[in-house]
Amino acid sequence: MTLRILLLSLLLLGAVDGSVSAQVVTSERARWAAMATRTTIQRDDWGIPHIRGKSDADAVFGMMYAQAEDDFNRIETNYLTALGRRAEAEGEAALWQDLRQRLFINPARLRQLHSESPAWLQALMQAWADGLNYYLFTHPDVRPRVIRHFEPWMALAFSEGSIGGDYERVNLAQLAQFYGQVRIAAREPGQHEYREPQGSNGIAIAPSRTRDGHAMLLINPHTSFFFRAEQQVSSEAGLNVYGAATWGQFFIYQGFNEHAGWMHTSSGVDSVDEFAETIVEQGGKRFYRYGKELRPVREQTVTLAYRLPDGSMATRRFTTFATHHGPITRAEKGKWIAFAAMNTPIAALEQSFLRTKATHLAAFMKVAERRANSSNNTLFADSGGAIAYLHPQFVPRRDDRFDYRQPVDGSDPATDWQGLHALAELPQAIAPASGWAMNTNNAPWTAAGPDSPKQSSFPRYMDSAGENPRGVHAAALLTPAMALTLEGLRALAYDPHLNAFDPLIPELVAAWEAMPDGAERARLAQPMALLKGWDRRWSAESVPTSLAIFWGEALWADTVADLTPGANGMAHYDAMRAAAPDRKLAALTRAVDRLEADFGRWQVPWGEINRFQRNDAAIVQKFDDTRLSIAVPFASAQWGSLASFGAHAWPGTKRYYGTSGNSFVAVVEFGPRVRALAVSAGGQSGNPASPHFNDQAARYASGALRPVYFYPGAMPSHIDQQYHPGQRHSDGALPR
Structure with a gap:
């Protein structure tokens, strides 16, 4: 590290936080340097980083450094959202999104939870912050929009890897009307307005259905493009995981280790509820009715900063309200509506990381006992031949007499949540005799053919999604499928039938x-x-x-x-x-x-209309019919396509350009040695100047998955770059 960069970085940190003492800065730098020497990053010929560290914390340090190299903007944006700080970058219009987040995420509470976290988790959160801060230290040319220094407690704000958290179900227009008495354009679609299906496909195949007697797994998230980074993260402490990590998180969200793999699909389980509160004012104070008593409404002041058009900052203060059910988010028919959702950051972060080290189903289920997954079904397979469909583990126990699809009477104690369901009480298909399990964001009642959970055995709040064309499509393919190979599973995932x-x-x-x-x-x-x-089959020529x-x-x-x-x-x-x-x-x-x-x-022809285009690093892309694009043969999940491409015409275009659907696709076989094929939309890097910005586009469009280099022995002929974090030449080249 040159003296010039060191001095510049110290000046930058001083500008960010004048309270940072020289002693703290020196200690921090020493910690970074030590972790960097214990961490190695190898990038393969697709630019995918394979991170190796001595400890799990070292591996997390390298993981976050590598993510920041690939797309720091997406990392910062995700945490601006998670921390309720988007308006500091984007202006007053983002205040309502920030307020929604801050109804649930309180920085002071997160700091306290951080101090209460187990030592091993604190070490990982510290390594998470260190990896991001070391990246900024070694890249003084990178100018964050807001967050110039990451603190370990911030990791608790974004502890679960779904594309949209439970809190996003709160309607922003209604929130603004309640807390600001203002009307804003509602971005959320109406009840029956078309939404591109976003969720995922997951398929687990038992050894009885495969040619070589090995369990297999399809990992096929349907998210917005470029939402996750492909990485392998390993340590001498037993961590060795490969897959897709949501930008800014230190765990692989959908992926596999040497012996087990998991795929999450968005669930139709009812994991959030609204309670209609009867508000009574007495003596200038607000109360809400609960049974025969009046309870005080909890009030809290939330101060939000926002950027003005001239670049200066302003603040706005809100008084927010909550009951024991949750924060008040709107009013309806003279009642205040409280929103109840999972809010257990420590357990969620523990579960998200620890499952990546589970090597068999029993270990995976032990981690799931934390019951801190509220919105994701799981498809699981392991090298012992076990396969499973698992329901989300955070499912509140409720009185099924009430219809929780609508706000229930908060004054009636009978409507309250009565703890959580035990895992054994949830719909699941473990080792189904059918030899397969799947989910396409549909109900669990068809997850394993005739061996699926029976709907009549469960409360109605276990599912609100029902069936969808992809579920019908997948079941029709899986029922007769035998002697499947890895390529056969890949072909099944790209079956062109539009069965709707x-x-x-x-x-x-x-x-x-x-x-x-x-x-x-x-x-x-x-x-x-x-x-x-x-x-009724798609093709580019059709x-x-x-x-x-x-x-x-x-x-x-x-x-x-x-x-x-x-x-x-x-x-x-x-x-x-x-x-x-x-x-x-x-x-x-x-x-x-x-x-x-x-x-x-x-x-x-369909391929003349349906196109993939990646022009720049912007999170919200702008499309142009006159610029280079690639034909994509597969279609929207709306019509039953398993391989999903959510595309439509945009302002100024006639062609359809995709922004969601197949994003990361992998097929994995758990034999004596794990074997996998994968592809990501576009490429690994968010930098348009990188050779890995769009180098996977053709493979993505054709479904030609590339081999995954999981074992070190496969890497030598495919190592494009090898370095320790911080080893970057001034011209941007990375040393071997």
Whole structure:
């Protein structure tokens, strides 16, 4: 480290926090230097970092340093969100998002929880902060938007790796109306407005179904692109895990070690509830009714900073309210609505890290006893041949007489949560005789074919999702599947069947055949002939895929009003089927008109429309039809595609560009030695100048997964760079 960089970094730290003493700075630098010498980063020929440390803390230090090298902006953004500090970077419009977070996340409480954490977890949190701070120390040219120094307690603010936390279910427009008496544009879609399915696919295959007698696992998260970093993290203390880590977190969220693997899918379990509180004012104070008593409403002052247009900072103070059920987030029909959700950061962070070291199902279940996973189903497989579908472990016990899909009466003690369900009381499929387990964000009642949990045995709040076309698709493929290989599992994950159209297209054909002769019938004759002969399978060259999807989108929009409140699962597809023949035909006319208007003809191959494009490092991409893009053959999960590509037209574009869906895909075989194939959307790096910014795009689009270099013996011929954290030349090159 040069004296110039050292002095500059000390000056930067002094500017950030004048209370940092020279003694503290010196101690911190010494700790960083020692950890760096105990940590090695090898980047393979895809730029993926393989981090090795002496202790778990050393490995976490290197893990965070490598993440920051690849995309520090996403790390900081995730923690601005988690800490309720987005407005400090983005201005006043982000205040309501920050307030929502701060209703649940209190920095003072997190500091206290940090001090109460077990020593091993404190060591990891310290290493987490050290890795990020050492990156900033060695990269003085990187200018954080807000967070110039990370503190260990901050890791507790983001302790679970889902793309959207439970707190995000709080409606921002309603929150702003309650606490600010202001109206903001609600970003959340309406109840039946189309949402691109975001969740994931997970499939576990037992040895009885595989050619070589080894359990296998499909890891297929459907998230927004570039949301997770691919890494391998290992230590001499037994840590050796590979997979996808959410930017800024020190655990692999979806992945595998040498003996076991896990895949999380978003669940339909009811893990959050709203309680309608009866507010009574007495003596200038607020109380809420609970049974025969009045309890005081808890009040707290929250001060939020926000950036002004000229770059200076301002603050705004809020008085927030809470009951024992949770913080007040809105008002409805004269009641205040309290929001109840899991808020156990220590247990959540422990569970997230410790499961990465579990090498068999019993060990994984022991970690799960912390019951700090509120929103994710898990598909599991191990080298002993065990497979399982597991329900989220944080499930409050409730009186099933009440409908918790709506706010329940908070004044009635009978509506309260009565502790948590034991793991044995949850829907699960462990070692199913069917030989497979799966989840596609659908209900658990079809997770293992005939060996699935029985819906009648569980309270209704165990699921609110119902079935979806991907679930039907996966079950149809898995039921006859035998002698599967790793390549066979990969092919299954990319099966091109768009099964949602199976009942819809014949009904459209029947409607057209019943049309009276005339100009419109003649105009639709050729499109209809293509759809009638279509095998309902996507491909880049397929014109009927384009026709069907444009038609499906038009009919979906037309049938929104036909749905009843609370409808879920397959209800919208049923509404499309129930639409009158003339509505189905009118939707096809609109689809043909749109194709002709946007592309000059209706005979447009799907790959000409459906594209992958990565232009810059922005978290919110801007797309351009005149710039380079790649055809993607697979389609939206909306239509039953297992390989999901959530795409649509954007301002100024006619083509569809994807921003979510398949993001990290891996197939893993747990034999005597673990073997895996994987691909990530775009590439490992968030830097457009990096050769690894977009080097996986073609493989991503074609589904050509690359080998994973899990064992050190596989690495020598694939090591592109090897270094200790901090060893970077001034020109940016990394030494071997």
